[in-house]
Amino acid sequence: MASGDGVERLTHPIFAAYIGDYPEQVLVTCCITGYCPRCTIPRQQVGENTEPHPLRNLRSILEALQMTDQGAAAFVKACREAGIKPVFEPFWANLPYSNIYLTITPDVLHQLYQGVFKHLKTWVIEAHHGAHEIDARCRWLPPNHNICIFMKGISSLSRVSGHEHGQMSHFLLGLIVDTPLPGGMSSVCLVRCLRGLLDFLFLAQYPVHSTTTLELMSSALNRFHANKNIFVDLEICSDFHIPKIHFLNHYVKTVTLFGTFDNFNTEYTECLHIDLAKDAYRASNRKDEYSQMMLWLKRKEKVMRHDAFFSWIHSGEHPPLRTYWIRPGFNTLRPLKMTKHPSVPSVRITDVVRLYGATFFDAALSRFIVQLKYPHFSGRCLDDEVHCQPAPRQ
Ligand SMILES: [Zn+2]
Incomplete structure (x- = not known):
């Protein structure tokens, strides 16, 4: 690998962080859907404001995974007792110095915007006499340079992107701060709950953290949890057993282990996901799509290289100082x-x-x-x- 000073070094990368959405985290850790992919919290406590539970026991899980030669029934039983799905030789089983359960990282895009904030937005809309009132208030926002105005309201949108949820997070509190709740119920808890989550959301995106900002994050999360029962009182939801809500309790500890969350936000790789996966899939006929997608990408790359070559020829510039050559027998x-x-x-x-x-x-x-x-x-x-x-x- 080439380092910042241009020197090429032989490196031995260590598997330290796995970045993905909840279904991918569950898949890679062999966990059962609904449980935390990182710690040993019981299913009934997921979503509560609890003290951090210990990490899953990697040693006992690895022992269960080695039971394959004892027969299928014994293997399945051992995996069930260890709290995982029976998976034959997961890729991380023999990786040195790594613990898959520690590598599961927070993700601002999928956990905060497309997860907890999305749920809260739906509950808030439902709490305020349905969509009509909130949509009307959206249209009354004065035009400005910083906030996107949703002239059709925010309740009827389908497939809302993370960026749009980010825009909504800027004004949602302002929309509901003086809105009465049905039955003359006080809206104090609802406002505190939403404010707690928004504070947490914005603090989590700080590019630098200190002990003070981490304490502020914990305090914001506590306010969210202390007031979230208002939605149960309003009979909008019955419980909060949502793994993404639980994972917020891991955020502060993760900053001390791995640094700030801009190191593992899927927002940065999402644009490549559109170019390399979504566009390629749309170009296929949706049947046996993988080979078609690879062919489409290969052709696109060739066209781009051809284009770059001709623009260099027509530019009349000197050839680049650094020449590239292909070693016989190697494609690199x-x-x-x-x-x-x-x-x-x-x-x-x-x-x-x-x-x-x-x-x-x-x-x-x-x-x-x-x-x-x-x-x-x-x-x-x-x-x-x-x-x-x-x-x-x-
Ligand atoms: Zn957990």
Whole structure:
């Protein structure tokens, strides 16, 4: 890998963070849907404001996964007792220095915007006499440069993106702050609950954290949990057993382990997901789509390279200093560095072999000259003709 100073080093990456939405987290950790992919919290406590539970026991899970040679029934039973699905050889089982349950990271886009905030927005709309009142208030917002105005309201939108939820988070509290609740119920708890979550949401996106900001995050989360029962009182929902709500309790600890959340926000890779997965899927006929998607991407890449090549030809610029060459038998591009001003003006061929250690130079030069003169000759004929050795590994 090339580091920041341009030096290439042999590296041994360690699996430290797995970034994904809840279904992907459940899939990769072999957990059961509805449970936390990270800790041992019981299903009935998911969504409550509890102290952090201990991580899942990796050692006992690995022992259960090694029961495959004891028969299918014993393997399934061992996995069930360890709290996971019976999966044959998950990829992380033999990775050194890594714990899959520790690598599950928070995700601002899917957990906060497309998860908890989305739920809360729906509950808030339902609490205020349905969509009519909230949509009308959306239209009354004065035009400005910072907030997107939803002229059709926010309740009838389908497939709301994370960006749109981000826009809604800017004004939702302002819309409901003086709205009465049905039955003359006080709206104090609802406002506190929403404010607690919004504070948490904005604090979580700080690019730098300190002990103070982490305490503020914990306090905001406590306010959210302390007041969320208003939605049960209003009979909008019956419980909060939602894993994404529970995962907010892991946020503060994760900052101390891995740093701020901009390190593992899926928002940054989501644009590539559109280009490389969604657009490619739409170009297929939706049947046996994988091979069609790969072909479509390959063609698109070729067209782009062709286009770049011709724009370089027509630009009349010098060729780039850094030339790329393809090593025979390898499909990877490697940079070949050439010196601009050679230190020696000329060298005898015998000296190339004797002083510079280019043992196969003679044979390689013969091969090059013959190939240049007779380009239709096959490699085997050339080898016989010039008696050269296999191409050197240089
Ligand atoms: Zn948990």
